[in-house]
Amino acid sequence: MTLTLYTFDWLPEFPRGFVRDLRVRWVLEETGQPYTVDTVPAYPKSPGHLALQPFGQVPIVVDGDLTLFESGAILMHLGEGTALLPASDRTKVTQWLFAALNTVEMSVMHWVTMVLATRFPDFFGPPPEDVVIEHARREMEAKLEALQMALGGEAWLADKFTIADIAMVEVLRVVESEGALARFPQLVSYVDRARERQAFQRAMADHMQHWRAADSRKAATETGR
Amino acid sequence: MTLTLYTFDWLPEFPRGFVRDLRVRWVLEETGQPYTVDTVPAYPKSPGHLALQPFGQVPIVVDGDLTLFESGAILMHLGEGTALLPASDRTKVTQWLFAALNTVEMSVMHWVTMVLATRFPDFFGPPPEDVVIEHARREMEAKLEALQMALGGEAWLADKFTIADIAMVEVLRVVESEGALARFPQLVSYVDRARERQAFQRAMADHMQHWRAADSRKAATETGR
Numbered sequence: 001m002t003l004t005l006y007t008f009d010w011l012p013e014f015p016r017g018f019v020r021d022l023r024v025r026w027v028l029e030e031t032g033q034p035y036t037v038d039t040v041p042a043y044p045k046s047p048g049h050l051a052l053q054p055f056g057q058v059p060i061v062v063d064g065d066l067t068l069f070e071s072g073a074i075l076m077h078l079g080e081g082t083a084l085l086p087a088s089d090r091t092k093v094t095q096w097l098f099a100a101l102n103t104v105e106m107s108v109m110h111w112v113t114m115v116l117a118t119r120f121p122d123f124f125g126p127p128p129e130d131v132v133i134e135h136a137r138r139e140m141e142a143k144l145e146a147l148q149m150a151l152g153g154e155a156w157l158a159d160k161f162t163i164a165d166i167a168m169v170e171v172l173r174v175v176e177s178e179g180a181l182a183r184f185p186q187l188v189s190y191v192d193r194a195r196e197r198q199a200f201q202r203a204m205a206d207h208m209q210h211w212r213a214a215d216s217r218k219a220a221t222e223t224g225r
Numbered sequence: 226m227t228l229t230l231y232t233f234d235w236l237p238e239f240p241r242g243f244v245r246d247l248r249v250r251w252v253l254e255e256t257g258q259p260y261t262v263d264t265v266p267a268y269p270k271s272p273g274h275l276a277l278q279p280f281g282q283v284p285i286v287v288d289g290d291l292t293l294f295e296s297g298a299i300l301m302h303l304g305e306g307t308a309l310l311p312a313s314d315r316t317k318v319t320q321w322l323f324a325a326l327n328t329v330e331m332s333v334m335h336w337v338t339m340v341l342a343t344r345f346p347d348f349f350g351p352p353p354e355d356v357v358i359e360h361a362r363r364e365m366e367a368k369l370e371a372l373q374m375a376l377g378g379e380a381w382l383a384d385k386f387t388i389a390d391i392a393m394v395e396v397l398r399v400v401e402s403e404g405a406l407a408r409f410p411q412l413v414s415y416v417d418r419a420r421e422r423q424a425f426q427r428a429m430a431d432h433m434q435h436w437r438a439a440d441s442r443k444a445a446t447e448t449g450r
Contacts, residue, residue: 054375055328070323091302098295101327103280110335125360128353135350150279
């Protein structure tokens, strides 16, 4: 049975390219595992969606009898038994996966949620004052500086490219998209190196095609066609 | 060789009871694995600390040849082969571990960092306006409401008590300490149920004793004794 990846039915422009289904598409492209995409409504959340994912988030993966959410857990599940989660380096890869999602992403989201509130208050709430956002940026930059030092001259976080790199690069792309990665040249190179992978490029192309198709469906519905 | 758990040498009152070494102490008490505690300076960070943990955080575990950071990765490592990470339920436990650390904790820390800034601006930066904090609280409460629904009438997140419960309860205790858990009675019961475990009580007692001993050492140093 083919694995099914759930993402949203439609979203406005700003989150496109950054929805967390991309992490899962990327690992699926790396491993060559076939999959199909299905959707849940973004607004409002549906009972069917909440039955699969109590927090109303995506991605969700249905793999045979298994229904699984949380991108970190999905990356571990799909990486299992592949070179993306090698048994010989399992603990270190897991460490960096959690570093991506519990240390770096937590810090990045604290800042970027504030930044996005200045542009999209309907989604992200009233914008904090500049001095508050600036403090959050400095806290995030301390994490990025430490990450850059830890990466050093290495290509990847563990010996080879793994699910930890997929998670970390996906977090860093958010920072880059808001213009805050440039002062960390080794992290810029790291993101660029990852983005050159054909699996990333296929995943991103499919992800963006999904939103274009959603636009077309939406336009057809709205014009009554 | 005995496992070594690193925490900070001393901290002011407010974070005591919530430093992330507690999660690791708890799982070690649950599994009965012997360990010793060593420290790194909290302020300023030392080169030795940053060599073990690039982000300058705790906990760090040294287990034979393995040096490991990130509480999520440490919980998985220490739970491996025990009833706290059962092979039969591994994927679901991993899912809830990531839900604790990447969904619930991310939302809780976004809010609580703002709340703490109103009391400790030297540590947490300039406090946001009330309306900003209130929005973050509502976003967090949506996650807590979803968690309460997902837990339903069950005692634990998976079939039995696991590392996912340790992580989730440690996150919820932060919410409780700021008076924001009371409107989720099933989550209050969940935290209380976990806190009744002798392993938690031993871990917390040792954790608090560590800070009292640190106070005594500090007082002795400052009075020149």
